[in-house]
Amino acid sequence: MTAPAPIADETEWVRPRPGRDGLRRDALLALVLFLGAFGSTMLSRTAGLHEDAPPLWAAITWAAAISLPLAARRIAPELVAIVLTAVFVTGATLQANDLLFSNIALFMAIYAVGAWGRRRLLGQVLRGVIVVGMLAWLLWDVVVSSNIPDRLPDLSREASGFISPFVAYALINVLTNLLFFGGAWYFGDSAYRSARSRAALEQRTAELAAERERTRAQAVAIERLRIARELHDVVAHHVSVIGVQAGAARRILGRDPDAAAASLEAIEASAREAIGELHSLLGTLRQGTDTGPIPTPDAPARGFEDLADLVQATDASGIRATLTVIGEPREARGLVGITAYRIAQEALTNVRKHAGAAATVDVRVRWDDERVEVEVADTGAGRSAATGRGGLGHAGMRERAAAVGGTLEVGPRHRGGYLVRATIPLRRATAEVPA
Structure with missing residues (x-):
């Protein structure tokens, strides 16, 4: 423009x-x-x-x-x-x-x-x-x-x-x-x-308006770069698992065919999961600008087990925060955990910025057989500046949720405060591994 x-x-x-x-x-x-x-x-x-x-x-x-x-x-x-x-x-x-x-x-x-x-x-x-x-x-x-x-x-x-x-x-x-x-x-x-x-x-x-569009494009490009860095962790995990299981299967193939078959099944499952995650991010990453080589990640991948630390850090900052887990936690793909963690992290950051010192925030994780829902709800006021399409943090959260086939809801609550709710499927249709 x-x-x-x-x-x-x-x-x-x-x-x-x-x-x-x-x-x-x-x-x-x-x-x-x-x-x-x-x-x-x-x-x-x-x-x-x-x-x-x-x-x-x-x-x-x-x-x-x-x-x-x-x-x-x-x-x-x-x-x-x-x-x-x-x-x-x-x-x-x-x-x-x-x-x-x-x-x-x-x-x-x-x-x-x-x-x-x-x-x-x-x-x-x-x-x-x-x-x-x-x-x-x-x-x-x-x-x-x-x-x-x-x-x-x-x-x-x-x-x-x-x-x-x-x-x-x-x-x-x-x-x-x-x-x-x-x-x-x-x-x-x-x-x-x-x-x-x-x-x-x-x-x-x-x-x-032109500057806002440039800033939004830059924010999306930065968020895609972050997604790519975390994808590096996910892919590296799957490749290392495949390498270990393949080596084990090669060593025991002659004397223990059943154990070798189990290793091959693990290889197949890991390959399917890796291909599914790569496929889910391909449409997002291919639209970004050329940002050069993906840098080596400088921090370990985060997941659901790290949400308690996020909530504790928010509580320590002076805003009363609680974490509630509803349902039985299920096994989730690595990218699902990273996405849930980053969305909760951004939402809690916005709470600290906009909700006010007197606000409280409740983080809830709801599990069922098909999906996991991460909800961050606060009782703050005066958040109109961050509503709608204008927030750059919102653009990043939407990109992350869409990358794993999920949805994101953001906006004021009827009874006051603000709500961020991400719904992420636990299973997605994955491409078949070529024979």
Whole structure:
């Protein structure tokens, strides 16, 4: 799995363009704004809000010019902002604009520069020029309009406060437009930062998923190596037994045929058992990566007789642990004992890590004619982090159980605590030894 390219710092990150669905939505929004702007303009004409209303074709042209460019607001936001600013000023000068949709369109254009602009410095400069230019034009319009009768409210009366009515009117317009442009600027930059944060979060999530997969693969490979090392012990045991029995049979074949036959039967049984264990592990080991030669084991193989030592070590660590054996122990293949021991060892290790000092743990071994069941149940809490497929120890236990034809159950208990239960068959179908 290839890790995604790292996100650069804020000055280098570029927001991806919207897909086809996003562009279709932008086009639909621009069409809706065109209809709204045209309808608002016609209502303004009908209401007589403008003394010298332009002809119908000019109103339609203005409505299209103030709205339809927004279809490209996420592709070329800087160009759209320049066009809509010019159209806005022209419409206001010619008294062809409406009082609602033109402001909405201009807000969206300035917002898009901050939210979708790829050249951040250019976007900052452009918005600054637009804001300063619009404020200068507004102040100039107020000054000019003050000399036109009936253009502004009655500002000739004496001041009732500490400033004149003209200054108060100018401040209202300036503050309103500062809030308007400041809001478009702020929310545009916030949208850009949010998009960058989402992109960084998605990248980190992908990297964590890739790392988790690599770690799981490494854990499985390590567990397979451990299985292979223990298989070395099992195979070495069977081969040594075969060698001893074959030598004994050769020496007594002439004088004691019955004893020689017994030795040959032992050889046959040992060979069948070795082949069965090799067959059970072949599918697991052949899927692993190349880990080189199998190292010589540095510890003797463990089995059921060593479970008492595991339980005693857990009890000595401060967690009260008990071992219960149910049923009559049966003769088990060497690999069965190793698997049961390792699963119990991993489960008790997890108890010490996650269950808490006040927990207790009960290890039970249930024997019957066909299978043996090893169960490790604790009374701890807060084990959710180790549940499901996420635990690497769980992956190793599942590999071991599957290697001998068994099953593994892991998860929280209904009455509290955690349960690990491995069911391992004592007999498996083995391949016939060639004649």
